[in-house]
Amino acid sequence: MSLYDRAxxxxxxxxxxCYEDMIYETGRLTDEYIxxxxxxxxxxxxxxxxxxxxxxxxxxxxITVTYFIPDxxxxxxxxxxxxxxxxxxxxxxxxxxxxxxxxxxxxKIINISNISAIEGEIFSQME
Numbered sequence: 001m002s003l004y005d006r007a008x009x010x011x012x013x014x015x016x017x018c019y020e021d022m023i024y025e026t027g028r029l030t031d032e033y034i035x036x037x038x039x040x041x042x043x044x045x046x047x048x049x050x051x052x053x054x055x056x057x058x059x060x061x062x063i064t065v066t067y068f069i070p071d072x073x074x075x076x077x078x079x080x081x082x083x084x085x086x087x088x089x090x091x092x093x094x095x096x097x098x099x100x101x102x103x104x105x106x107x108k109i110i111n112i113s114n115i116s117a118i119e120g121e122i123f124s125q126m127e
Contacts, residue, residue: 030076033068034116047118050126052089060085060099063120067110079116082108 036044054061062085070077087099087106096115100107 030071030074031068031078032076033070036116040116044115044118046126047123048089048112050123051086051118054122055086055088060087061120061122062086063118063122065096065110065115066117066119068114068116070114082110084108 051061051063062083064081064083066079066081068077069080082098084098084107086096088097089095089112090097094112096110096112097106098108098110
């Protein structure tokens with residue numbers, strides 16, 4: 001029997017090669033996107049205004065942002081935190097750009113609509 005014919009005998013089992021990946025993907029858990037209350041949204045807006053004023057004055061405050069990352073394969077996603085010096089709030093594309101101090105360029109970029117919390121020592125100065 002030729003090698004080609006021998007390989008053809010086992011071709012039917014090739015369909016099972018992705019089975020483990022499918023089982024893993026089915027069992028992988030995702031978080032639901034949490035809609036913020038009006039009070040929480042107003043507090044975020046106040047913090048964005050405060051940050052914008054500081055950035056306009058030339059400050060680069062360090063903040064920690066909690067944000068949602070949508071999953072590409074299934075409904076939901078996950079929440080992550082990022083801490084860094086804020087470079088700019090892009091009001092046109094509605095995103096926050098962080099400063100990458102090592103390379104002196106723009107680093108992490110996070111969409112404002114995905115942000116659920118902003119923390120930092122700088123907010124203790126808010127009135």
